[in-house]
Structure formats: structure tokens, C-alpha cells
Amino acid sequence: MKKTSPLFLFLLVVNALYSSAQKLPPVFGDETQYQTDSRVRSYLTARRIVWMSDHTGAFIKGPQNLLLPGSGQADLVHKNFCTLKSTDKIKPGIVLDFGKEIQGGIQLVTDQPSNHNPIRVRIRFGESVSESMSDIDTIQGATNDHAMRDFTMEVPWLGTIQVGNSGFRFVRIDLVEPNRELQLKEARAIFEYRDIPYLGSFKSNDQRLNQIWNTGAYTVHLNMQEYLWDGIKRDRLVWVGDMHPEVMTINTVFGKNEVVAKSLDHARDITPLPGWMNGISAYSMWWVLIHRDLYKNQGDREYLRKQQRYLVGLLDQLIGKTKDHSEALDGGRFLDWPSSENSKGVHAGLQAMMVMTLEAGAELCLILDEPAQAAKCKETVSRLKLYIPDANNSKQAAALLALAGLVDAKKANTEVISQGECERFSTFYGYYMLQAKAKAGDYQGALDCIRNYWGGMLDMGATTFWEDFDLAWTKNAAPITDLVPEGKDDIHGDFGAYCYKNLRHSLCHGWASGPTSWLSEHVLGISVVEPGGKTIRIQPNLGDLQWAEGTYPTPMGIVKVRHEKQTDGKIKSTIDVPKGVKVLR
Structure with a gap:
């Protein structure tokens, strides 16, 4: 029998140990032949x-x-x-x-x-x-x-x-x-x-709000598959605009996760300029806004630098799509489906998005040592702010105009967003309506809409939030959990519109998770001031709640807060932050 050399045995052991360290069977050899991810x-x-x-x-x-x-x-x-x-x-x-x-x-x-x-x-x-x-x-x-x-x-x-x-x-x-x-x-x-931990949390004396926070978190968690999808049944695609509420939820619940960068880079790599991501100009703008919010939360300058060339080119393209004081965007002109037939409202929303995007672009360009590009963005914003289009009774457009600072938030909330309370909300842009209400100081109105609108889906048996929803659908509807009795409406099969008619309607859509990050930001009052969580601001707004507590993940560690309303109406807060984190009140 031929004797095996010690060197050959040594190489076999090294190969086995290396493969084991990579969690790959040695028989496969070249690890470039296959891919793994963190799913279980x-x-x-x-x-x-x-x-x-x-x-x-x-x-x-x-x-x-x-x-x-x-x-x-x-x-x-x-x-x-x-x-x-x-x-x-x-x-x-x-x-x-x-x-x-x-x-x-x-x-x-x-x-x-x-x-x-x-x-x-x-x-x-x-x-x-x-x-x-x-x-x-x-x-x-x-x-x-x-x-x-x-x-x-x-x-x-x-x-x-x-x-x-x-x-x-x-x-x-x-x-x-x-x-x-x-x-x-x-x-x-x-x-x-x-298989990732829920690092963020929210709990209050209102169990309905607690369930809504958890449901939004779970909805996004399900969509964190190979890429960050918008729906796990239908819309298993990387829709960049839809990603913004999802990324805000991931920042709030899970902290940094590889699926975000993987999906953002995928959208960039398959959309060479002058193309628009997903064929929609607003979605390329959301890509910029996501990067601004992602950097703010994670502080990953190295990752941001990988976007520099594309970002600068995209900002030039956006600046070129202005005429005098107005946006002149081509491609798909789209905010969300319920607002899509209101062309004047869409124009107002795109005007606001141009302002927000170029302001975010200026911030990122200064971080990336691109002062000339930052100046171009700021000059364009100054021109765009001279023209404020009418929202045309669109809650979506009014919310964006308020968030962009083009109209007074209280005025937008009173005259448009709060009309009919949760009527004409959408699960996607509902997040921005809530943000605009917060900017207007209407925290109680926002809490009521979260309970009624998102809670309305829970009342219909939902365990995840839906692609779209209208409270009017529930008046004579049976829940999704049982056969539909004679004389009752099918909440799933009888409603929906546009691309989500009837049973094609997705009942797990990540863009509907807005209340999760909103409750952490505005009720717990936790917002990141300095990139990477080095400085945070804590300003709770309990509304009609007696107490609220929770956690928020940052690269510095977990922030923990508890707020209790005292008999005199003042709030007593207990705050525990990681070492090195500065707190502003």
C-alpha cells in the first residue's frame, strides 16, 4: 500500500479547517461556486x-x-x-x-x-x-x-x-x-x-399600539429575504421608494443589516444613469434620501463613499430636470397608487421631493468632500423654494410639502391631512402623513390615526400590514381568518385597485410599516442627531398615554428609555445610553 505523505495529510487538514471556518463542505472546493445568506x-x-x-x-x-x-x-x-x-x-x-x-x-x-x-x-x-x-x-x-x-x-x-x-x-x-x-x-x-434579534422595542399602557409596533416590525422582517422585498407573495422586487419606510423600520428594530446595502447597491448597479430606478424618477430621489437617513443612523462613511460617483451623477441629473423654479421630471411620475390620478398633486409632491432630495444631497456631498456639488444643490433648492404648487387636496402631496418646509406644517395638517381623519390615508404614504402631523405638533391626531387605520387591519385578522387599506372596506366585511358568510364582503377578494385588485392584493407589504419607526421617534422621542448615534435627542410625546418605554439600536449600543406621565401632566424620564453617547433634551 502506498504511504500517504505527511505534507498531503497536513494540506487536507488545513483545507478542512478552512472550509469549516467558512461553514462550507470541503467537497465543494471553490467557494465562489455557491452563495449563502443569513436566513434560517x-x-x-x-x-x-x-x-x-x-x-x-x-x-x-x-x-x-x-x-x-x-x-x-x-x-x-x-x-x-x-x-x-x-x-x-x-x-x-x-x-x-x-x-x-x-x-x-x-x-x-x-x-x-x-x-x-x-x-x-x-x-x-x-x-x-x-x-x-x-x-x-x-x-x-x-x-x-x-x-x-x-x-x-x-x-x-x-x-x-x-x-x-x-x-x-x-x-x-x-x-x-x-x-x-x-x-x-x-x-x-x-x-x-x-435569524436576527429585535434590538429595538416599544411598550406602553396601550396594548393596541404595542401590537401595531410589533406588527410593523414583523412585516418588514418577513420581507428581509435574499433582498429587501416589498411583498412576500407579490412584489418580490427591490422597489427603492418603497424601501424608505422599510429602512427606517430596520434602523429602529434591527440596526445595521446587510440586506439594506445589498438592495441599495443592486438598484444602483442595474440602473446606470440616466435611467431612473424602477423607471420612476421619485424612486431615484428616495435612493438619495435613504442614503442620507442610513448614514445618519449608522455613520458608515466607508459605505457612503462607495456611492460617491453615482450620487454626484444622479444629483447632476436631478438638477438638470428643473426649469426655472419648477421640477420638470420625466420617467414615471409617481408618488403612490392612491394619488396617481391626481396629476396636480403628484406635481406638488415631486416639487417637494426635489427640495428634500437636493438638500439631502448637499449634506452627503459635504461629507464626501464635494463642496462644489453641494453648492449646486443648495442653489437649485433656493430656486425651487420660490414656487410652491397647490397640493390639490392630496394628503400625500400636502405631507411632502410640509416635510420639505414649503408650506406651514400646521396649515397642511389642518386644511388637508386631518380632513376626514384617516380617510384617504395610504399604507405607504401614511408614514409621511404621520411625520407631517408630528411636525405640526399633532401627536394625538397621529396616535388616533395609527390606532384606527393600522389597527383596522388588525381588526380584520391581519398579522402583517397590507399593500393598501381603506377603513370603508371594513363596514360589512368578514375577517381574513374565516370563510366569508353569505351577505358579507370579502375584505381581501372584494376590494383593492390599480395593480392590487382583489386577491392579487398583498397582505404583507413592507412599505406599510411606518408606525413602527414613528412611535419610536415621536412617542419614545428618540432621534439621531450625530451620525452613528454619537449624539441623540430624546423628546417624548405621550399624547393620551400614561407611560411608554422601549429601546433603540445604535452602532454605539442600545438606548433605553422609559417615560411616565405625572399627576401634574409633566413627564418623568429614565434614560440609559451607551458610554460615549451624548443626550440632548
Whole structure:
């Protein structure tokens, strides 16, 4: 036998240790051949059975076994399984509820029927019960867009199969073929997510607000997949404008996370100038504003410098899209969908966004040692501020005009934003409406809208916030958690507009998370003054709350606060900040 040299053995050990350190199997060799990320998977057991096609026991037996915790392993014990049996005329089906919206798929474990051939089943994922019961058609808008949520597949005899990659809470399983028997030992949801801690927190004496804060955080967490998506069922894309509320939530809840830079850089790299990100001029402006807010929170100058060349070119392009005192942007002229038909309102909003973007650009250029470009931005802003277009009763435009300082925030709030309270809010621009109300000092009005508008989704069974929402939809609607009774509206299938009609409507949209960062910024009162959290300001606004407490992540460490309203109305605050952090009051 040929003797192995000590050097060869040494090299084998070194290679194995290196591969282990990289968490890569040694057999793969070149690590450039594959990629990893920080996502993990968990397996969830169904919480309840929502619906069954058969209650006689003739075609579905032992359904309660699907509510038992499973192992994911087929075995030869042949106990505790659910049997679905079909005939020429009967094709049994069952709907499972996994308790909350998740991103992922489903794992099916089968037992040992006499027929060894694979069995065809139909799988339907649903963000609502009605979606899980729907067909792909033109009636209720159910689709397989972005993610397959309705398909037929084969499952093995005495085996395990995992399938699906969508956003869902409910799953319907149907036998497709006649005269077959499916012995289903387990049907577990596969939950895919980034295993990251919730560093930020919010708690008050109002449980509804607490739930809203947590729901916004969870909504964004689900969308932190390979990239930062806007929706986990539909809109699994990097929409840069939609990212702004998401990034503000990530800053508030998770602190620095790789998915933000990865997504911003992706948008930059696939959009060479003079293109507009996602084809929308405002979305390229949001890219600048995100970088300003990201730098403010994280203080990562090295990362900001990587944007310098593109940023300067984009700012030149934006400056070139002005005429006299007005924005003259081309490309898609868009704020959000509910405001899209109000062309005068869109123009007013874009004028405000140009002012905000060029002011942010000037800030970033000074940090990046580009004083001449900063001066060009400031000169353009001075010209743009000479013209203040009418919001045309658009709450979106009024909010942006107030935030840009083009109109008085109190006037914008009183005359436009507060009219009808939460009427004509949108889940995306609702964040900027809340910010404008805060600038106007209307903290109580903002809290009321958060409770009523975002809380209205919770009342309909939501565990994540939606692509759009109107309180008027709820007047005669059934929640998403059950079959829609006769005479009731389907909150998911009967409403929506534009690209999100009926069941195509996404019920987990990251742009709807605005209250999470707003509550931390304005109720807890925590705002970053010096990049990287070296200086923070703490100015709580409790409104009708008796107390509020929470945490906020910074690169310096975790900020902790508690505010209590005293009998004389004054607020007593307890503040704990990391060493080296300066606090302004």
C-alpha cells in the first residue's frame, strides 16, 4: 500500500479547517461556486383546521392529527395520520391555518397506503382563507404572479417532500386523482427568515399600539429575504421608494443589516444613469434620501463613499430636470397608487421631493468632500423654494410639502391631512402623513390615526400590514381568518385597485410599516442627531398615554428609555445610553 505523505495529510487538514471556518463542505472546493445568506428555516405546526370538504368521516379521517407536532420523518409506526380518500366524484380537501403570515413553503410527510404510486395533490397558499379557496381566474384576481401559490404536484409513498416559496398563512390541500388514498402524517409550514434579534422595542399602557409596533416590525422582517422585498407573495422586487419606510423600520428594530446595502447597491448597479430606478424618477430621489437617513443612523462613511460617483451623477441629473423654479421630471411620475390620478398633486409632491432630495444631497456631498456639488444643490433648492404648487387636496402631496418646509406644517395638517381623519390615508404614504402631523405638533391626531387605520387591519385578522387599506372596506366585511358568510364582503377578494385588485392584493407589504419607526421617534422621542448615534435627542410625546418605554439600536449600543406621565401632566424620564453617547433634551 502506498504511504500517504505527511505534507498531503497536513494540506487536507488545513483545507478542512478552512472550509469549516467558512461553514462550507470541503467537497465543494471553490467557494465562489455557491452563495449563502443569513436566513434560517423553522417548521410550524398548523394551529387549526379552517375547513374540510367532508365531515362524515367517509373521505377525511383523523384530521386532528395534522395539528400534532411533527418530526419531518416518515416512519413505519403507521399511527396518527390523516387519511384523504377520493372517488370518481369526490375529491376531498382541507384548509390549515398556521396562525400568522410567513414566507416559505410546506413540508408533507406521507405514510404507507397499499398503492405505491405517487399521488397528485393540489396546493393552494393563501394570505387569507378566501385566497386559499380561490382559483386562478379573472374573477377575484387570484394569481401566481411572482410566487407560485396554486399548483398541482406529486407526493411520494412513505416519504417527505418540501415545496413552495410564497407568502401565506393558510394552505389548502386537495386530492386531484379519483380513487386514491393519501395518508398524510404531517403538513408543516416551512418558515424562512433571517435569524436576527429585535434590538429595538416599544411598550406602553396601550396594548393596541404595542401590537401595531410589533406588527410593523414583523412585516418588514418577513420581507428581509435574499433582498429587501416589498411583498412576500407579490412584489418580490427591490422597489427603492418603497424601501424608505422599510429602512427606517430596520434602523429602529434591527440596526445595521446587510440586506439594506445589498438592495441599495443592486438598484444602483442595474440602473446606470440616466435611467431612473424602477423607471420612476421619485424612486431615484428616495435612493438619495435613504442614503442620507442610513448614514445618519449608522455613520458608515466607508459605505457612503462607495456611492460617491453615482450620487454626484444622479444629483447632476436631478438638477438638470428643473426649469426655472419648477421640477420638470420625466420617467414615471409617481408618488403612490392612491394619488396617481391626481396629476396636480403628484406635481406638488415631486416639487417637494426635489427640495428634500437636493438638500439631502448637499449634506452627503459635504461629507464626501464635494463642496462644489453641494453648492449646486443648495442653489437649485433656493430656486425651487420660490414656487410652491397647490397640493390639490392630496394628503400625500400636502405631507411632502410640509416635510420639505414649503408650506406651514400646521396649515397642511389642518386644511388637508386631518380632513376626514384617516380617510384617504395610504399604507405607504401614511408614514409621511404621520411625520407631517408630528411636525405640526399633532401627536394625538397621529396616535388616533395609527390606532384606527393600522389597527383596522388588525381588526380584520391581519398579522402583517397590507399593500393598501381603506377603513370603508371594513363596514360589512368578514375577517381574513374565516370563510366569508353569505351577505358579507370579502375584505381581501372584494376590494383593492390599480395593480392590487382583489386577491392579487398583498397582505404583507413592507412599505406599510411606518408606525413602527414613528412611535419610536415621536412617542419614545428618540432621534439621531450625530451620525452613528454619537449624539441623540430624546423628546417624548405621550399624547393620551400614561407611560411608554422601549429601546433603540445604535452602532454605539442600545438606548433605553422609559417615560411616565405625572399627576401634574409633566413627564418623568429614565434614560440609559451607551458610554460615549451624548443626550440632548
